[in-house]
Amino acid sequence: MVRNRPAIPGISPDDDPATPFWRGLIVLRIVTWAFALGSIWLNAHTFAVAWAGWLVAGVMTVWTGVLTFFYVTPPGRLPQLVIADLVLNTVLMLSSVPIVGPAQLQGGAQTITTLWSAAVPVGGAIYGGRYWGLLFGGITAVANVLPRGYFNIYLAEDTVLLIGVSFVVGVATEATRNSADRVRQALRTEAATAERERLARSIHDGVLQVLARVRKRGLEVGGEAAEIAELAGEQEIALRSLIASGPLESTVDGDTDLRQWLQLMATPSISVAAPATPVLVPQVTAGELAAAVREALSNVDKHAGSAARAWVLLEDLGGEVVLSVRDDGVGIADGRLAAAEAEGHLGVSQSIRGRIADLGGTVELTTAPGEGTEWELHVPTGGSR
Amino acid sequence: MVVDDHPMWRAGVARDLQERGFEVVATASDAASAVRIAGTVRPDVVLMDLNLGAQTGVEATQQIIAARPETRVLVLSASGEQSDVLEAVKAGASGYLLKSASVEELVDAVNRTAEGAAVFTAGLAGLVLGEYRRMAAAPAGPEPAPELTDRETEVLRLVAKGMTSRQIATKLVISHRTVENHVQSTLRKLQLHNRVELARYAIEHGLDADQH
Numbered sequence: 028m029v030r031n032r033p034a035i036p037g038i039s040p041d042d043d044p045a046t047p048f049w050r051g052l053i054v055l056r057i058v059t060w061a062f063a064l065g066s067i068w069l070n071a072h073t074f075a076v077a078w079a080g081w082l083v084a085g086v087m088t089v090w091t092g093v094l095t096f097f098y099v100t101p102p103g104r105l106p107q108l109v110i111a112d113l114v115l116n117t118v119l120m121l122s123s124v125p126i127v128g129p130a131q132l133q134g135g136a137q138t139i140t141t142l143w144s145a146a147v148p149v150g151g152a153i154y155g156g157r158y159w160g161l162l163f164g165g166i167t168a169v170a171n172v173l174p175r176g177y178f179n180i181y182l183a184e185d186t187v188l189l190i191g192v193s194f195v196v197g198v199a200t201e202a203t204r205n206s207a208d209r210v211r212q213a214l215r216t217e218a219a220t221a222e223r224e225r226l227a228r229s230i231h232d233g234v235l236q237v238l239a240r241v242r243k244r245g246l247e248v249g250g251e252a253a254e255i256a257e258l259a260g261e262q263e264i265a266l267r268s269l270i271a272s273g274p275l276e277s278t279v280d281g282d283t284d285l286r287q288w289l290q291l292m293a294t295p296s297i298s299v300a301a302p303a304t305p306v307l308v309p310q311v312t313a314g315e316l317a318a319a320v321r322e323a324l325s326n327v328d329k330h331a332g333s334a335a336r337a338w339v340l341l342e343d344l345g346g347e348v349v350l351s352v353r354d355d356g357v358g359i360a361d362g363r364l365a366a367a368e369a370e371g372h373l374g375v376s377q378s379i380r381g382r383i384a385d386l387g388g389t390v391e392l393t394t395a396p397g398e399g400t401e402w403e404l405h406v407p408t409g410g411s412r
Numbered sequence: 413m414v415v416d417d418h419p420m421w422r423a424g425v426a427r428d429l430q431e432r433g434f435e436v437v438a439t440a441s442d443a444a445s446a447v448r449i450a451g452t453v454r455p456d457v458v459l460m461d462l463n464l465g466a467q468t469g470v471e472a473t474q475q476i477i478a479a480r481p482e483t484r485v486l487v488l489s490a491s492g493e494q495s496d497v498l499e500a501v502k503a504g505a506s507g508y509l510l511k512s513a514s515v516e517e518l519v520d521a522v523n524r525t526a527e528g529a530a531v532f533t534a535g536l537a538g539l540v541l542g543e544y545r546r547m548a549a550a551p552a553g554p555e556p557a558p559e560l561t562d563r564e565t566e567v568l569r570l571v572a573k574g575m576t577s578r579q580i581a582t583k584l585v586i587s588h589r590t591v592e593n594h595v596q597s598t599l600r601k602l603q604l605h606n607r608v609e610l611a612r613y614a615i616e617h618g619l620d621a622d623q624h
Contacts (some may be wrong), residue, residue: 235490236418239511243424246514263512267490295512298534300572302542303495338534338574342541345549353573401573 043101044207045200048153053095056146060091063143073136075128083119083126083139090115091143094150109154113163116140116147120170132175144171148189152197160197164190230266238263260295267293282307285348288317289341297324301341306348308408315386316350316406319379323352323402331356331400348408353401358394379404413438413455415446415472416488417464421511425459425488428515434522443472450476455483457525460505462489462496470499477504486525488518498539501599502606507531530596537572540598541565547605558601567594 043049067084074080094112097103123138138144148167152160168186172178238259245256284305293299308316320339327337335356342349376392379402383390388406414429414436416422426436437453440446443464450458458476462469473485485505489497497508507530509521521531532540544565547557560568563584570580577591584591 236421236511239490240420240424242512243428243515260512298574300534300536300538300541301494302546303498303539304542304546336574338572340534340538340569340572342538342569343545345545351569351573353575355574 042207043104044203045153046101048196048200048203049098049104052146052150052153053098055149056091056094056143059142059144059146060087063087063139063141066137066141067139070127070136073128073131074126075131076126079122079126080139083122086115086119087140087143098150104154106154109150112147112150113166116144117166117170120144120167121174123174127174129176133177138171138174145189145192148193149196152193153200155197156201157194157197160193160195161190164193235263235266238266257295264294283310283313285313285316285341288313289320289339289350292317292321292324292339296335297337297339299339299341302343304343306341306343308348308406312386312406312408315382316348316404319382319404320350320352322379327352327354327356327400331358335399346408348406350404350406351401352404353399355399358396358398358400413440413446413450413453413457414459415440415443415464415469416459416461417441418461421461425518428518429522432515432519434519443468446472447475447479450483451479454480457522458483458485459488459522460485460500462487462500468496470496470503473500473505474503484525484528486521486531494535494539497536498543501536501540502543502602504603506599508533508536510535529592530599532571532595534572534574537568540602541568541572543602544598558605560598560601564594564598567591568598571595 064084064087067080071077071080090112094108097105097108119140120138123132123140126139127136132138144167148160148163151163168189171185171189172182175182242256242260242263245252245254245259248256285308286301286306289299289301324337324339327335331337331354335354337352337354340349340351340353342351380390383404383406386406388404391403391405392400393403394400414422414426416425416439419441422439422441426439429436437455438449440449441464446458446460446464458473460469460473464472469487469489473487476483476485481504485500487497487500487505487508488511489500489508490511501508506528507521507525509518509531510533513521524531544558544560548559550557566584567580570583571577575583577595578588580591581588
């Protein structure tokens with residue numbers, strides 16, 4: 028057999044979660060077969076065609092053996108067999124008319140297969156779930172009533188039981204399959220998480236230490252080595268943010284930890300300071316704030332001078348988050364920003380203000396020549412903790 | 413004394429420090445031996461990595477300082493271990509430096525730690541600030557949570573925004589010494605609160621039975 032699912036420890040992909048149901052079905056079929064045989068032995072002398080009664084007993088015996096053999100293992104639980112079972116059983120039940128005799132049936136005699144027929148809709152329900160159960164139960168119930176030529180309270184009970192039991196067994200089998208799927212899914216996720224942690228640990232213990240060392244020594248040696256050191260340093264920080272933050276997760280109600288978004292921006296020249304506990308904000312707020320910070324930082328990159336460093340500070344005041352972006356670059360001369368705004372060259376400033384205003388927040392910009400620039404963004408987050 | 417589980421890093425830091433005139437009295441690769449060795453060699457400053465495997469650097473920091481309170485612990489750690497860094501500082505570490513810091517920054521930090529000053533990066537200031545706010549917002553425990561004065565909050569925020577204590581002193585028109593005192597005081601209050609909480613926990617759970 029082709030294995031199309033990755034193997035998970037503890038669960039083999041070929042395991043049929045409905046196996047206990049199939050085993051139960053085999054037992055039910057053997058018990059009902061014994062019952063049917065007993066019934067034929069006791070009643071054969073009343074049959075219209077007695078030898079045909081024994082022939083049906085032979086067919087039931089062989090068929091019970093065949094199904095038992097196939098149903099024991101998952102590959103044998105074929106739809107062809109389940110359907111053939113239904114067809115054969117229906118034919119045998121209808122054959123009660125010539126074999127047992129119409130008069131005997133009218134007088135209250137059983138169909139020739141008796142209880143043996145009950146195992147058929149149960150098999151259908153186990154194979155295909157609730158709708159197969161309803162269909163198989165319905166057909167068998169009809170085949171149970173037709174040969175007798177009358178309908179009374181006992182036959183009504185048979186009908187309800189055949190259809191009802193098959194339906195319930197179908198529901199139970201579906202539930203079992205679904206929960207087995209969920210367990211598989213959970214195990215798979217767990218395995219993936221464990222693998223991620225293992226990778227993160229080994230990156231942390233190995234690659235990162237080496238990169239940090241390369242950076243340190245390279246800077247000391249200088250020259251070309253310093254360039255390599257610079258690259259190593261950048262990769263070190265990128266890797267660290269990656270293994271520290273993981274995927275951008277969000278809670279059930281759509282809130283996300285703003286820290287994860289900001290920590291990805293840390294570089295050798297950009298420091299990100301945040302609380303040790305998650306700062307939860309709605310996904311949209313996080314996206315806008317992260318975009319605003321990114322714009323402020325790219326402005327630093329463009330205008331503050333090549334040696335400028337930047338600091339991002341995230342504070343959670345409960346009901347309000349405060350984001351500060353400060354750089355130690357050349358700053359903006361007094362009035363230049365105002366002049367630019369007056370002339371309509373708003374650029375970054377307007378974009379950041381627009382984003383924050385949309386969130387219902389406020390923006391403060393402090394700057395002076397030679398003293399760098401500082402953005403302070405206040406944004407309400409609605410809930411207070 | 414240098415504690416780190418990575419041999420190459422440990423040797424490299426030890427050599428950097430020796431080249432600049434420090435005496436490296438010992439190195440250790442895990443928390444248990446760090447605590448044992450620190451008890452014997454009595455270092456002035458312990459450079460502590462937080463990621464030590466089974467037992468963390470946080471526990472080692474706590475035990476080293478409990479055994480000999482005058483030991484100064486400087487946490488040298490990778491970024492992305494924020495909550496561990498905060499725990500180590502609450503456990504008594506007097507500073508925190510990123511592993512990506514330059515040798516000059518390291519040397520300066522070790523010197524200042526030896527003098528008893530706090531070594532604050534912007535990142536640590538953000539963590540400490542966040543911790544005070546978390547405690548203020550949380551329901552009151554049996555011990556009143558420590559609070560920052562307005563001036564302390566102001567200083568911490570400026571540190572978190574990357575300003576040096578000299579820049580802060582100029583901006584707030586106070587002395588450089590006063591700035592350092594404010595920073596120290598934010599740490600001391602946090603550590604004191606942590607010790608009181610730990611002691612209370614121990615008493616409530618009968619962990620101090622062997623001391624009676």
